[in-house]
Amino acid sequence: MVQYDFSGQVAFVTGAAHGQGRSHAQHYAKHGADVVVTDIGHNVETVPYDLGTGDELDETASIVEDEGQEALAIEMDVRDGSQVEAAVEEAIDEFGRIDILANNAGIESMAHAVEMDEMTWDEMIDTNLKGVWLAAKHVGKHFIDRGDGGKIVSTASTAGAVGIPSNAHYVSAKHGVVGLTKTLALELAEYDVNVNCIGPTGVDTPMISGMTEAYGDEVLEDIGAMTGPWNVFGDGGMIEARDISEAYLWLSSDAARYVTGIYLPVDAGFLAK
Numbered sequence: 216m217v218q219y220d221f222s223g224q225v226a227f228v229t230g231a232a233h234g235q236g237r238s239h240a241q242h243y244a245k246h247g248a249d250v251v252v253t254d255i256g257h258n259v260e261t262v263p264y265d266l267g268t269g270d271e272l273d274e275t276a277s278i279v280e281d282e283g284q285e286a287l288a289i290e291m292d293v294r295d296g297s298q299v300e301a302a303v304e305e306a307i308d309e310f311g312r313i314d315i316l317a318n319n320a321g322i323e324s325m326a327h328a329v330e331m332d333e334m335t336w337d338e339m340i341d342t343n344l345k346g347v348w349l350a351a352k353h354v355g356k357h358f359i360d361r362g363d364g365g366k367i368v369s370t371a372s373t374a375g376a377v378g379i380p381s382n383a384h385y386v387s388a389k390h391g392v393v394g395l396t397k398t399l400a401l402e403l404a405e406y407d408v409n410v411n412c413i414g415p416t417g418v419d420t421p422m423i424s425g426m427t428e429a430y431g432d433e434v435l436e437d438i439g440a441m442t443g444p445w446n447v448f449g450d451g452g453m454i455e456a457r458d459i460s461e462a463y464l465w466l467s468s469d470a471a472r473y474v475t476g477i478y479l480p481v482d483a484g485f486l487a488k
């Protein structure tokens with residue numbers, strides 16, 4: 216494992232109750248950061264699987280503490296600017312600063328674009344795109360006020376680079392994250408803030424198991440027939456949350472100080488096909 220030193224730094228992770236967000240929180244703590252773990256803590260109408268719970272969020276906080284770092288758990292919906300602003304303020308009250316924003320929260324659902332209802336579209340864009348902007352807006356303001364830089368890393372997806380059937384809303388949101396990342400990188404460069412995003416291929420998390428349960432293997436296989444395997448190695452299966460956490464660590468570190476505005480695929484060759 217590559218060693219980083221985030222001691223004295225504070226990471227603010229969205230969608231940290233389980234899945235990749237929990238892994239990112241643990242990885243930041245393992246490398247010396249205190250971590251603010253945030254999550255919506257309840258289900259939403261258009262998503263057919265369980266989102267994170269308040270209890271799971273508390274478990275993530277315990278995992279951070281078990282790594283010897285301080286944790287603060289806040290239930291917060293990334294779609295709501297006032298909740299995001301209040302959570303950022305609470306984090307700064309508690310720790311005095313935020314150094315890293317890990318913009319990870321996200322949802323999935325499936326429907327053909329011509330059959331999709333507006334609520335499904337809106338909930339997706341509000342969560343997976345507007346939510347990323349809102350967290351970057353409020354943490355970005357703090358970075359500017361404080362005046363000594365910062366890091367914003369967001370999770371896009373391979374869906375930020377290609378079309379995926381039955382995912383027009385998700386693909387549009389994730390392409391939006393790539394554009395938002397480039398623009399924020401230019402706007403925040405003068406404040407020494409690096410802004411980057413990551414494009415994971417299929418990652419083994421509650422999102423994927425929930426989607427498989429809700430829509431069935433056949434639907435996902437139909438999509439796979441059009442997009443090709445998620446992974447060109449081995450059996451073509453999913454990668455793990457820790458593979459994405461490692462990219463978060465690098466992009467949050469000084470080792471990547473001249474990396475900004477990029478979309479970094481961690482895709483096991485998905486986009487090379």
Ligand SMILES: NC(=O)c1ccc[n+]([C@@H]2O[C@H](COP(=O)([O-])OP(=O)(O)OC[C@H]3O[C@@H](n4cnc5c(N)ncnc54)[C@H](O)[C@@H]3O)[C@@H](O)[C@H]2O)c1
Pocket residue numbers: 229230231232233234235236253254255256257266267268291292293294319320321322342343346370371372373414415416417418419420421422423
């Ligand atoms: N799992 C994959 O295959 C995969 C692939 C590419 C990209 N991604 C992206 O990775 C990120 C993490 O996904 P995951 O696989 O860990 O999913 P997950 O469902 O396991 O975890 C996502 C977390 O985000 C939280 N969340 C959802 N809506 C929220 C909101 N409005 N406010 C705050 N928190 C909210 C959920 O409660 C949950 O804890 C997402 O942005 C997802 O789109 C996932």
